[in-house]
Amino acid sequence: MPELPTAPALFPVTVDVVALTVRNDVLNVLLITRLIDPFRGMLALPGGFVLSGEDLATAASRELAEETGVDRVPGHLEQLASYGPKGRDPRGDVLTVAHLLLAPDFPVLSAGSDAEQAAWYPVTQVLDGGLQLAFDHRRILGDALERAKSKLEYSPLGAAFCGEEFTIAQLRAVYEAVWGTRLDPRNFHRKATGTPGFLEDTGRMTAGDAGRPAALFRLVEAARPVAGQPSRAVLNPPLMRPRD
Amino acid sequence: MPELPTAPALFPVTVDVVALTVRNDVLNVLLITRLIDPFRGMLALPGGFVLSGEDLATAASRELAEETGVDRVPGHLEQLASYGPKGRDPRGDVLTVAHLLLAPDFPVLSAGSDAEQAAWYPVTQVLDGGLQLAFDHRRILGDALERAKSKLEYSPLGAAFCGEEFTIAQLRAVYEAVWGTRLDPRNFHRKATGTPGFLEDTGRMTAGDAGRPAALFRLVEAARPVAGQPSRAVLNPPLMRPRD
DNA sequence: TGATTTATTGTCAATCTGACGATAAATACC
DNA sequence: GGTATTTATCGTCAGATTGACAATAAATCA
Numbered sequence: 228m229p230e231l232p233t234a235p236a237l238f239p240v241t242v243d244v245v246a247l248t249v250r251n252d253v254l255n256v257l258l259i260t261r262l263i264d265p266f267r268g269m270l271a272l273p274g275g276f277v278l279s280g281e282d283l284a285t286a287a288s289r290e291l292a293e294e295t296g297v298d299r300v301p302g303h304l305e306q307l308a309s310y311g312p313k314g315r316d317p318r319g320d321v322l323t324v325a326h327l328l329l330a331p332d333f334p335v336l337s338a339g340s341d342a343e344q345a346a347w348y349p350v351t352q353v354l355d356g357g358l359q360l361a362f363d364h365r366r367i368l369g370d371a372l373e374r375a376k377s378k379l380e381y382s383p384l385g386a387a388f389c390g391e392e393f394t395i396a397q398l399r400a401v402y403e404a405v406w407g408t409r410l411d412p413r414n415f416h417r418k419a420t421g422t423p424g425f426l427e428d429t430g431r432m433t434a435g436d437a438g439r440p441a442a443l444f445r446l447v448e449a450a451r452p453v454a455g456q457p458s459r460a461v462l463n464p465p466l467m468r469p470r471d
Numbered sequence: 472m473p474e475l476p477t478a479p480a481l482f483p484v485t486v487d488v489v490a491l492t493v494r495n496d497v498l499n500v501l502l503i504t505r506l507i508d509p510f511r512g513m514l515a516l517p518g519g520f521v522l523s524g525e526d527l528a529t530a531a532s533r534e535l536a537e538e539t540g541v542d543r544v545p546g547h548l549e550q551l552a553s554y555g556p557k558g559r560d561p562r563g564d565v566l567t568v569a570h571l572l573l574a575p576d577f578p579v580l581s582a583g584s585d586a587e588q589a590a591w592y593p594v595t596q597v598l599d600g601g602l603q604l605a606f607d608h609r610r611i612l613g614d615a616l617e618r619a620k621s622k623l624e625y626s627p628l629g630a631a632f633c634g635e636e637f638t639i640a641q642l643r644a645v646y647e648a649v650w651g652t653r654l655d656p657r658n659f660h661r662k663a664t665g666t667p668g669f670l671e672d673t674g675r676m677t678a679g680d681a682g683r684p685a686a687l688f689r690l691v692e693a694a695r696p697v698a699g700q701p702s703r704a705v706l707n708p709p710l711m712r713p714r715d
Numbered sequence: 716t717g718a719t720t721t722a723t724t725g726t727c728a729a730t731c732t733g734a735c736g737a738t739a740a741a742t743a744c745c
Numbered sequence: 746g747g748t749a750t751t752t753a754t755c756g757t758c759a760g761a762t763t764g765a766c767a768a769t770a771a772a773t774c775a
Contacts, residue, residue: 235520237481240556240566276479279564282557309553309568312484313526320523322484322566324553381625396722414764416723421762438721439771640753658733660754665731682752683740 238312238322242287243274243364245307245371246295246328248347249388249404255347256368257328257335258360259294262343265317266361270353272368273345274323287326295335295345302330303387307371315363325367327374329387375405383425386446392429394441395419424449482556482566486531487518487608489551489615490539490572492591493632493648499591500612501572501579502604503538506587509561510605514597516612517589518567531570539579539589546574547631551615559607569611571618573631619649627669630690636673638685639663668693 246257258270273294277286288300307327312320335345352358353368360368378384379402386393388401399415402408419426426444433441490501502514517538521530532544551571556564579589596602597612604612622628623646630637632645643659646652663670670688677685 235483236523238484238521238523239479240482240484241479277482277556277566279480279482280557283553283555283566306552308550309527311527312521313524322521322527322568324566377625381621394722411764411766412721413723413725413766418763420723434772436721437773438719439723439773441722638753655733655735656752657735657754657756662732664754678741680752681742682750683742683754685753 238320240277241274241321241323242277242283242290243272243323243325243367244287244291244304244328245272245325245368246291246302246330247350247371247375247388247405248302248330248332249401250332250347252400252404254350254372254404254407255332256350256353256371257295257345258348258353259343259345261361269359269361270348271361272325272364273343277324283324283326287324291328294343295333297333300328300330301333302328303384304328307367307374310363310367323362323367325371327371329375329378329384331388331390372405379405383446386426392431392443392445394433394443395426396441398444420444482564484521485518485565485567486521486527486534487516487567487569487611488531488535488548488572489516489569489612490535490546490574491594491615491619491632491649492546492574492576493645494576494591496644496648498594498616498648499576500594500597500615501539501589502592502597503587503589505605513603513605514592515605516569516608521568527568527570531568535572538587539577541577544572544574545577546572547628548572551611551618554607554611567606567611569615571615573619573622573628575632575634616649623649627690630670636675636687636689638677638687639670640685642688664688 244257248255248257257273259273261267261269261271273290275286275290275293277283281289283306284304287304287306291297291300291304305327307325309322309324312322315321315323332347335347348358350368350372353360353365354372359365385398385401385405388405389397395416396412398419399410399412402415403410424447427447429443429445431443433443488501492499492501501517503517505511505513505515517534519530519534519537521527525533527550528548531548535541535544535548549571551569553566553568556566559565559567576591579591592602594612594616597604597609598616603609629642629645629649632649633641639660640656642663643654643656646659647654668691671691673687673689675687677687
C-alpha cells in the first residue's frame with residue numbers, strides 16, 4: 228500500500244448479510260423488500276452502509292439487528308467476500324462486503340408499514356425459481372450457498388444451524404437441507420458421534436416427540452467457532468498427514 | 472442495502488496481495504520496502520488504492536504488475552478477505568481487500584533506487600522471526616497462510632505453485648513447504664496419481680537431475696481453478712456423501 | 716394391545732491410509 | 746567401467762473408514 232498519490236478514489240462501502248437457516252427441513256435465506264429506488268419493491272439481502280469509525284463485523288451485526296430486531300448475533304457470522312465497486316449499483320461505484328450468517332431459525336421483526344419487511348424465503352425459490360433479487364445479490368447468495376456447503380464438509384459449523392442442544396437427527400436435517408441430499412441416519416450417527424472433538428453428550432433426552440427419544444448433544448466447547456474467524460477443520464482428514 | 476441516507480461515509484479502498492511461492496523448499500512471501508511514511512523503511516505487502524471504475528481483481532493484478540514487473544498474473548489469484556476500515560492506518564480509515572496469489576517462483580523487478588523494491592522473504596522469518604510488517608499486514612499474512620494450508624487439503628491448488636508441468640516430487644515439496652511437514656514420498660505418489668480428475672501424465676520425463684528420471688504431470692484441464700473464483704473440492708471425500 | 720415411528724447399535728465387504736520393503740533408473744565417485 | 750548413491754515408483758499388509766443394510770430399543774399412535 229503506497230502513499231496517498233494525489234487523492235485516492237473514495238467509495239461508499241456497504242455490508243450485506245446472507246442469513247441462512249433451516250426451516251421445515253428446507254434451507255431459507257433472510258430477505259428484505261426494498262422500499263426505495265433503485266430496485267424498489269424488489270427483494271434484497273439485508274445490509275447497509277458502513278459508518279465511519281466502524282468495523283466490518285460491527286456494521287454487519289448492526290445492520291442485521293436494525294432490519295430484523297434481533298438483539299445480538301443469533302448464530303455464526305463470518306465474512307464471505309467483497310464485491311465491486313464497479314458496476315453493481317446504478318447510482319455509482321459501491322463496494323460491498325458480504326457476510327454469511329448460519330443460525331437457528333429465529334423470528335424476524337414484524338415491522339410497521341414503512342419499514343423494510345424482512346422475511347425468510349426458501350433458497351431454492353430464489354436460485355432456481357422466479358424470485359429476482361436486487362443488485363448482484365443473486366450471485367452473492369450463490370457464493371454464500373457454495374461456502375455453506377463446503378463449510379459443512381470440513382468444519383463443525385453445521386451445529387451453528389441448531390440451538391444450544393440438538394439431536395443427531397436435527398443435525399442431519401441441516402446437512403440434508405444445505406446439501407440437498409438424503410443421508411443414511413445410521414452412518415451419519417456413527418460419523419457425527421464418532422468424530423473426536425465434535426459433539427458432546429449432554430446426558431439429556433428429547434421427550435414428547437413421536438418415536439424413540441433421542442439423546443441431546445452440544446458442540447464441544449473447543450470446536451465452537453470464533454465469531455468472524457475461520458474455523459479449524461475437524462471432520463475430515465487432509466489429503467495426507469504429516470509423517471512426524 | 473438501503474438508500475443513500477443523508478450521505479454515506481466514503482472510504483479509500485486498497486488491495487493488498489499476499490503472493491506466496493516455494494523457493495528452495497521453503498515458503499516465501501513477496502514484500503516491498505516502503506519508501507514513504509507511514510511505516511517508511513518497513514516491509515509491507517504489495518498493494519495500492521483501487522481506482523474509480525476499477526474492479527477488485529483488476530486492481531490487485533494491476534498493483535502486482537506495477538510493483539513486480541510481471542506482465543500478467545503468474546499463478547492463481549483469489550480474494551482472501553477484507554480488513555478495516557477502522558484503526559489500521561494512522562492516516563485514517565482505509566478498507567483493504569487482501570488477495571492471495573499462489574504462484575511458481577517468478578523473478579521480481581529489480582527497480583531503480585526510487586522505486587519500492589519487491590523481494591521474496593521466507594514466511595517463517597516474518598511470522599516467527601523478527602521481521603516487522605507495516606499496517607496489519609502480519610495478521611493478513613497469517614490469515615493467508617491459513618487459507619493456503621487448508622486449500623491444499625481439499626483443492627488441487629497445490630499445483631498452482633508449480634509450473635505447467637511438474638513431477639510428483641515437486642508437488643510434494645509444495646505440500647511440505649506450505650504445511651511445514653514431511654510427507655512419505657510413496658504414499659504421496661499413490662494419493663496424487665490416484666486421485667481422479669487431478670493429475671494427467673504428459674508422457675514426458677525429467678532428465679539431467681540426480682537419481683531416476685521422474686514422469687512429468689500437469690493439472691487436468693477441468694481441475695484448473697478459475698481465476699478469482701473458489702475452487703471445487705477434488706481431493707477429499709466429504710463428511711458423508713449423498714445416498715442417491 | 717399391537718402398529719408405527721424414530722433412535723441407536725451392529726455387521727460386513729470394499730476402500731482408503733499409514734508404515735515400510737523392494738525394485739528401477741539415473742548420476743556421482745573412484 | 747563398476748559400484749555407491751540418489752531419487753522415483755511399485756507392492757504389501759494391517760488397521761481405519763465408508764457405505765449398505767439388518768436388527769433392536771423405546772417412545773407415540775390407533
